[in-house]
Amino acid sequence: MKENLEVLNYSGIFLSCFSNNHTSCVPTLKDHTLIYLCSGEHTIVENNQKIILKPGESAFVRKNHRLTMFKNYGENGQYKGISITFQRKFLREFFNAQLKHNKSQESITPTHQNVFKLNNTPDLKSLFESLTPYFDSGVEPTKDLIQLKLQEGIHILLKTNMNFYPILFDFTEPWKIDILEFLNENYTYDLSISEIASYTGRSLATFKRDFSKISHLPPQKWLINKRLEAAYETLKSSKIMVNDLYTEVGFKNLSHFQTAFKKKYGFTPASFHKSGSMKG
Template identity: 30%
Template sequence: MINPTEIIPGVLFYSYYASVRKDKVAFLEHTTLVLQVSGRFTMETATERFSMEQGEMLLIRRNQLGELTKTPLDGQDYQTIVICLKEDLLRQIALEGQIQAGKKYVGPPTILIPGNDFLHAFFQSVMPYVRHSEDKVTNAVGMLKVKEVVLLLLHIMPELKDFLFDFSEPYKIDLEKFMLSNFHFNIPVEKFAQLTGRSLAGFKRDFQKTFGMSPRHWLQEKRLTEARHLIEKKNMRPSAFYLDLGFESLSHFSHSFKKRFGKAPTEHI
């Protein structure tokens, strides 16, 4: 079976793993609901860490960066059901239900959903579709299930209205603070611009004013400087951290390090 299995294109997914899997960079572009069927799901951002196990649910707001760890427990495979709540779908639900967000959402970007009979019953009703992924669910039936879970969430936690239906663009956030916390994520500059509430041109302009250099140059310099610190001050080997600092491979890191500092990383250990 392919991981993850796409039950409804772009909307409903099911995944399982028999061994620990770690996704170093996850860019969650759309609001996402995750049900933990078995195993442990851990999400770590620059400011938060969430962990959940069997039967728990997590609602993750759009436009987030994180590291995901998926761990089987007690001899069972890791299994999750993921529902991607894209903006156009949420707009449709809001229009049909005449729902309006009362104000711009400023609360936590990730919310653990408390256990509830209605939601657990909903996910039990979805399990036949994910267990028999070869029998493709029609989009019409699938979208009814997605609308159902959104309405259940609103029934159980009415305060989620602003979380789900705030379609405003993100405010410009503090560029320096954000980049210093998230420089290690290996994502395109365009995604950094989006996450800070700027167009690409505006991001590059503000970045130059803030750091005195281009984003690509600064990211490379910052990652290599941090690498040198870990090697010289923490006695760490590059193989232990190169992925954590956003380098695609150990050879890429070693080449960049030697070009910047004139010596191979191993000569600094």
């Protein structure tokens, strides 16, 4: 099912609205994220752990760890949610300005937990309710207000659970995710090469260097080739229509898909689908 999605992004604060019944999201977040559900249902799955958010509930998700999020239409209506992302630059500035000389928190033992369902505290409710008017007003909050809300979010998290301290303020180099494993799992998503680099824990330059060691193709051509191979195998084994297939394997444009498919295989996907063989 195609997504009917509206997303407003105010410098790292995302207000999302899905009017269809179901959608899944990219299974890795590149920044620490605080999620609040206004309506609908939000499910977060990591390995064997599943967290289901109902309206008024929130969760914190650690960056650079694999998970899948499902945003669903619920009994109370369409999905509406607010996500606050805490980027590395902001966290470093916050730490240097407010926490650098506070040594009392450095002894906290880091936790390996990646997803936290949070208690519905008055602080959290107040933070997100102050952002909900921007759904409908069309008025963009000022940069100063955004900074204040980000800072408020950090203070609330630290007040809620001090285990967030070593998570938020860990400025070591990120763990690198295996590139091919990530791409084979996520090639259908509309991701830029810069986003893929970030999701796999690399700078763009490092990603390109590492990728050149595992493939003679540039990353974008590798993705197109992977999508075409997936389309070919699907056409061989199912009765799916070409008009439905191209988006499922990651193409945004039907004409581009048809042209690329014929260039690679020598026949169009429609003729292959009709004949059920390699005859074009």
